[in-house]
């Protein structure tokens with residue numbers, strides 16, 4: 001089976017996480033735990049990203065029974081091979097389907113018999129590439145086809161005996177680069193005429209490298225997007241001739257030129273026109289071609305010809321940077337098209353789907369900018385969900401959350417596995433078990449913070465894809481976070497650029513060739529981006545070279561804080577203990593995960609010694625545990641008290657945003673946290689994978705199995721309680737903290753009309769800040785990710801109210817906010833000072849925090865203060881941040897060793913640097 005093994009893994013995605021293997025990729029940091037919390041099963045919200053499959057074998061076979069079907073195919077065209085278990089002549093049947101979704105025939109019964117079971121269990125994926133064709137009008141019974149088999153690298157060995165027969169078939173080379181794709185006619189949406197894609201090979205190479213590197217953070221995502229959109233000049237887009245505004249009475253605020261350009265672009269995209277003549281430019285990859293008898297349409301991406309006019313998608317992706325005013329843009333689109341009659345039986349209502357944390361922002365912006373009586377809206381959330389579809393469709397705008405979509409979607413996740421199948425199942429299922437959101441025929445649906453839909457297996461993604469809508473939009477800052485497959489999932493939700501909206505085609509035409517380093521696929525991706533996406537950043541300029549929005553300047557200050565003697569002593573002890581354990585872990589090759597929890601403790605020590613529990617210090621002072629032997633202990637055999645203890649410990653880890661000891665990712669951890677009987681916490685999917693290779697806890701090598709693992713009860717979503725109001729207030733004693741002293745010092749000298757945001761990752765620290773501000777008689781408020789929508793709205797509007805001499809005493813001057821509270825999307829422009837109390841690895845999270853203040857609506861100069869405990873890991877973290885930013889900046893340089901690391905490898909290097917271990 002030489003060729004199975006000779007293909008070698010080159011993917012950065014094909015990770016099988018385990019103590020000594022690569023982790024699954026990280027998720028975006030943009031909306032950390034916010035979205036995951038309220039939904040019960042987190043694997044549904046964001047199951048682990050799939051391992052990318054690898055080519056195993058390609059052999060020549062046929063498409064048979066062609067005479068019975070009407071699907072046309074050309075030579076070199078890619079086709080989908082889909083199982084048809086309900087076929088009454090052969091339950092193993094595999095259909096061959098062309099890009100228009102028409103069946104061409106079947107694969108031979110003998111081949112199908114060998115593949116069916118493997119396909120049914122999703123152990124392999126298969127694709128076909130036509131050798132024959134049936135475009136010539138002649139009668140065909142069968143046509144040659146090359147069939148390629150792919151599988152996850154981790155399954156290669158298991159599959160070898162199962163697929164040995166395939167090597168006896170006529171072997172052919174794996175699919176070549178997608179050289180047949182001719183996309184040179186694709187134009188970007190600028191008027192410059194430069195067009196897409198760039199033919200510059202160097203740029204293409206860089207792009208490819210960027211696309212296959214480990215991503216997962218905002219900066220990497222931005223760099224990839226910069227590259228993909230580099231040829232598109234958005235500054236010259238035409239303005240809308242008559243946008244909603246003050247003059248026509250629809251808005252109380254005029255939209256800005258960049259919003260007007262986007263509005264026109266969106267209306268054009270909602271009404272795409274197929275090319276009428278051969279000289280018309282292509283639309284969603286379709287061009288008109290001269291035929292012998294009759295002109296036909298040709299899809300230049302798939303080479304699919306057809307006489308029937310293809311269906312075009314209506315909508316696209318808006319990738320405007322933070323604070324560029326996407327909310328008002330979307331509302332303007334609703335107003336500008338209010339009188340347009342939808343086609344078919346689609347109604348007139350627009351559905352906005354957003355995370356709970358920005359629900360109130362939509363309501364507020366409607367209140368702030370839309371003139372009285374111009375737009376009816378309804379928030380479909382919580383108790384207000386007890387209305388019928390008939391009521392919903394009467395409004396212009398319905399605002400709801402992703403969780404409502406997930407809850408109402410008529411999908412059984414054990415049923416349809418992909419959004420595509422879900423879409424197919426739509427007609428059959430929608431009327432029976434669906435909630436009201438799925439019964440309305442929407443004029444338009446909009447996914448705000450739409451990167452949430454990048455996981456095709458998540459119920460909210462499948463649900464969004466199933467909504468019945470004429471037009472579909474996604475707003476997101478990061479359409480590609482981890483890999484281009486993110487974009488594939490968004491296309492499926494948008495049902496645009498068919499057949500690339502089908503996962504199989506996206507994989508065949510883009511993902512696999514990109515993985516092979518095929519520059520044509522990179523160009524196709526660029527062209528796709530040019531077709532469906534409009535992107536501007538805060539740094540984009542208009543025709544005159546001016547920034548799109550003029551913002552006041554921003555100044556950064558690093559404030560060094562000295563630890564008091566007592567804290568310094570404890571800090572040094574914890575540092576030394578961590579260093580020794582890390583050193584030992586490196587020497588013995590055993591897990592380093594326990595060092596991570598020590599890092600968290602060191603970071604807490606930088607805030608206050610009293611934030612660290614005594615039990616941690618006691619543990620640290622005990623000798624380093626040795627690997628234990630014996631049978632794994634099942635959770636069910638533990639006493640209820642011990643179980644409750646573990647749950648409490650896990651809850652504490654979640655509150656602290658601890659990182660998973662396997663993937664080293666705190667955002668993954670909060671999605672599906674679990675704890676072992678020995679008290680160590682991981683993401684569930686990570687530990688599950690570890691157990692496949694070694695039944696030992698990665699932290700202490702204690703024998704464990706799946707029954708030794710405990711998860712948080714699914715409805716364990718504690719509501720936010722103000723610690724100063726609740727019974728806890730009695731037990732909350734003030735602690736010593738040099739950082740709080742420093743913060744208060746500044747707050748006291750700020751001018752009376754200035755407001756301040758205080759960010760920390762540790763809620764327990766924010767509790768302490770609150771306590772101190774109370775003592776000092778300063779007015780403050782608190783924003784927490786666990787607050788319900790009403791409370792959030794109340795807190796934000798209270799804080800956003802400008803200070804006047806009258807309300808100066810009662811109005812909050814300070815807002816305490818968790819760095820990961822899901823504050824993305826919030827407007828907190830009433831503040832002009834920002835305190836970042838604890839630095840962390842990803843400077844992008846801090847940038848997002850600062851963006852709450854430094855955005856449209858900000859009138860004052862903004863000051864950002866970073867509180868850094870001197871001579872601690874905090875300063876080292878800053879150095880790492882700086883280096884990482886530089887790495888991201890040169891992320892497309894092949895020589896960059898670090899840019900090729902997995903997150904785990906990179907974090908391991910960080911640990912070495914932080915602890916001074918060689």
Ligand SMILES: Nc1ncnc2c1ncn2[C@@H]1O[C@H](COP(=O)(O)OP(=O)(O)OP(=O)(O)O)[C@@H](O)[C@H]1O
Nearest residue numbers: 254255256322323324325326327328825827856857
């Ligand atoms: N044309 C305009 N004139 C004045 N203010 C505007 C205009 N458009 C938007 N704004 C204001 O700009 C601020 C930012 O807008 P918005 O929240 O829509 O940004 P966004 O692009 O959605 O950002 P994010 O990605 O962070 O959610 C809001 O306070 C909004 O009211």
